[in-house]
């Protein structure tokens with residue numbers, strides 16, 4: 001019988017589970033901080049939990065972070081791990097050291113149904129959603145090795161298509177009685193799904209990054225099929241609403257520069273017009289090539305020229321340092337390398 005992984009249970013859920021299984025509310029209250037504050041991996045060390053309860057927990061529950069079946073370390077220190085879940089499925093998670101930050105990039109789904117043309121995960125169809133335990137497990141996997149300062153939901157999958165698990169994981173990460181991260185240290189990235197979850201996320205006040213990647217609907221339709229459902233006008237109106245509700249300083253737009261696709265001066269000028277009136281920041285991203293991709297990386301000169309055009313017209317723009325190029329650190333790439 002597969003054990004129940006407790007990592008994604010909020011306190012009220014843990015109490016309910018314990019009571020359903022004949023344990024006491026107090027047992028759940030004792031176990032909870034061991035999982036999320038002391039972050040132990042083993043029920044045996046929970047010294048204030050009665051021995052009989054610890055034995056019961058060992059038999060029925062787990063605190064598994066996933067089994068690391070492959071690991072790569074980039075020249076720049078970025079690390080990527082392939083974790084095997086209890087059912088044998090595999091997911092990727094990445095650790096990105098940068099000055100005084102240790103950022104973990106987590107996956108929210110196995111595969112992805114969004115089919116973005118430039119993305120390697122988009123070539124793998126959706127297998128299943130991850131549970132909240134499997135999401136928290138990725139963070140604890142790295143936390144066991146170093147202190148994590150920031151968390152980004154930018155790995156495999158679309159977080160808003162698995163909102164139930166993402167919301168539970170967020171509530172554990174933000175809770176002062178659990179992981180106690182500041183909301184400013186967490187970022188959720190979306191391909192632009194403007195559903196009910198979008199506004200629920202805004203209420204949690206977590207910073208949002210929208211993968212934009214194009215300055216008009218025609219180009220975005222060609223790169224991101226989700227744009228047919230939620231075109232730019234709808235997306236940008238929702239972004240304004242998100243900023244208002246979440247009370248975040250700005251919305252971040254991710255813009256992947258693809259050679260001769262969306263990297264011209266005209267594209268930059270259109271992008272400025274599109275974002276007019278919205279408190280935002282644009283993160284320009286250099287493309288990480290992957291085998292069989294039909295896109296190519298924009299030259300350094302062109303990246304700088306694009307950033308210059310944005311800044312000249314008053315848009316806050318940064319060029320994101322490319323991390324982990326030598327280990328295929330764009331989403332979904334390690335898994336495909338190992339499995340294929």
Ligand code: SF4
Pocket residue numbers: 112113114115116119120121122123155156157158191331
């Ligand atoms: S970029 Fe994100 S949303 Fe698009 S296919 Fe890849 S994982 Fe899915």
